[in-house]
Amino acid sequence: MAATTIDAPVAAGSRRFDWTRRNPTIVIGTTILALFVVLALIAPWIANDPLSFDPLNRLKRPSAEFWFGTDQFGRDVYSRVVYGTRISLIVGVSVAFIATAIGLVVGVLCGYYRRVDDTVMRIMDGLMAIPAILLAIALITLMKASLLIVIVAISIPEIPRVVRLVRSVVLTVRGLPYIEAAVASGTRSRIIMTRHILPTTVAPLIVQATYVCASAILIEAGLSFLGAGTPPEIPSWGNVISLGRAYFQISPWIIFFPGLMLAITVLAINLVGDGLRDTLDPRIARRM
Numbered sequence: 409m410a411a412t413t414i415d416a417p418v419a420a421g422s423r424r425f426d427w428t429r430r431n432p433t434i435v436i437g438t439t440i441l442a443l444f445v446v447l448a449l450i451a452p453w454i455a456n457d458p459l460s461f462d463p464l465n466r467l468k469r470p471s472a473e474f475w476f477g478t479d480q481f482g483r484d485v486y487s488r489v490v491y492g493t494r495i496s497l498i499v500g501v502s503v504a505f506i507a508t509a510i511g512l513v514v515g516v517l518c519g520y521y522r523r524v525d526d527t528v529m530r531i532m533d534g535l536m537a538i539p540a541i542l543l544a545i546a547l548i549t550l551m552k553a554s555l556l557i558v559i560v561a562i563s564i565p566e567i568p569r570v571v572r573l574v575r576s577v578v579l580t581v582r583g584l585p586y587i588e589a590a591v592a593s594g595t596r597s598r599i600i601m602t603r604h605i606l607p608t609t610v611a612p613l614i615v616q617a618t619y620v621c622a623s624a625i626l627i628e629a630g631l632s633f634l635g636a637g638t639p640p641e642i643p644s645w646g647n648v649i650s651l652g653r654a655y656f657q658i659s660p661w662i663i664f665f666p667g668l669m670l671a672i673t674v675l676a677i678n679l680v681g682d683g684l685r686d687t688l689d690p691r692i693a694r695r696m
Contacts, residue, residue: 432683433679433680433683433686434679434680434683434684434687436676436679437675437676437678437679437680437681437683438676438680440672440673440675440676440679441673441676441677441680444493444497444672444673444676445497447490447493448490448493448494448497451490451491451493451494454490455484455486455487455490455491456484456487457487458483458484458487458488458490458491458492458643459483459641460483460484460487461481461482461483462478462481462482462483463481463482464482465478465482466478466481466482467479467480467655467658467659468482469659469661470661474486476489476661476665477659477661477662479648479651479652479655479659479662480651480652480654480655480659480662485648485661485662485665485666486665487643488643488648488666489648489665489666489669491643492643492644492647492648492666492669493669493673495555495628495638495642495643495644495645496625496628496629496645496670496673497625497673498555498559499555499558499559499562499624499625499628500621500622500624500625500628500673500677501621502559502563502624503559503562503563503566503621503624504617504618504620504621504624505617506559506560506567507563507566507567507569507570507617507620508570508613508616508617510563510567510570511566511567511568511569511570511571511573511574512574512606512609512613514528514532514567514571514574515570515571515572515573515574515575515577515578515609516574516575516578516601516605516606516609518571518575518578519574519575519576519577519578519579519582519605520578520597520600520601520605525575528571529571529572529575532567532568532571532572533568535564535565535567536565536568536569538565539565540565540566540623540627541627541630541631541634543564543565544558544561544562544565544627544631544636545631545634545636547560547561547564548561548631548636548637549636553636553637553638553639554638554639555638555642558628558631558637561631562624562627562628562631563624566620566623566624569616569620570613570620573612573613573616574609574612574613577608577609577612578605578608578609581604581605581608582605586604587600587604587605590604614684615681615684615685618677618678618680618681618684619677619678619681621677622673622674622677622678625670625673625674625677626670626674628644628646629644629645629646629649629670630646631646632644632645632646632647632649632650633646633647633649633650633653634650635650645666645667645669645670646666648662648663648666649662649663
């Protein structure tokens with residue numbers, strides 16, 4: 409009995425180690441993202457005011473006083489990069505949630521009800537034909553630039569991609585014998601969709617959400633770099649890079665550090681997405 413009690417924690421630890429060994433990309437990506445989330449949450453305690461001007465310290469090199477140097481207005485680049493983490497994570501998570509939530513509902517309805525499929529999918533095809541950045545610029549130009557408008561503008565082009573993914577899964581599942589049996593037995597469509605069809609979309613939808621999140625962060629940075637994203641008073645990585653490009657040759661650190669943070673964040677999200685795809689796909693999981 410004592411041996412069994414001692415062996416249980418050992419077996420559990422062995423299983424956790426084995427899972428970690430077989431899924432290193434998820435562990436690495438999740439660890440990096442967790443660090444960035446903590447960084448965003450504790451920003452007020454570890455960074456100064458990102459909007460504080462100090463002309464006497466303009467274009468200072470990275471040092472013990474200014475870890476990432478200062479920009480042309482004497483603002484601390486480290487503080488602006490830390491606060492910019494909040495903007496990127498908020499945009500990425502918000503766009504991923506909005507796109508997957510709306511895309512899931514529309515995709516399930518299109519895949520299950522054939523009479524609405526053609527009309528809705530032609531609308532989705534039209535949205536996909538427009539480049540995401542151009543559509544976002546057009547929406548932001550028509551309205552006053554704000555973080556909410558940026559999130560909405562980025563979400564609209566991402567929804568059709570989720571709709572097509574969910575619809576393809578639903579069309580595959582809808583023809584299976586157990587779904588046809590449920591329809592023949594008189595089961596309500598709402599119950600069939602929620603109990604039998606919806607669970608099959610969860611795995612691919614989670615993976616797609618990670619890619620949408622990474623894409624949204626990149627698009628937001630690109631829009632801010634072009635001056636069509638978040639307002640200049642909001643410190644985001646794209647804004648920091650945009651304002652520092654004129655001083656790239658003499659002060660490359662203004663662009664380097666926010667660019668590095670952007671690259672690491674997107675890489676971490678893609679690592680998590682790739683790891684989840686390998687784990688949730690039974691064909692790949694069996695070979696691991």
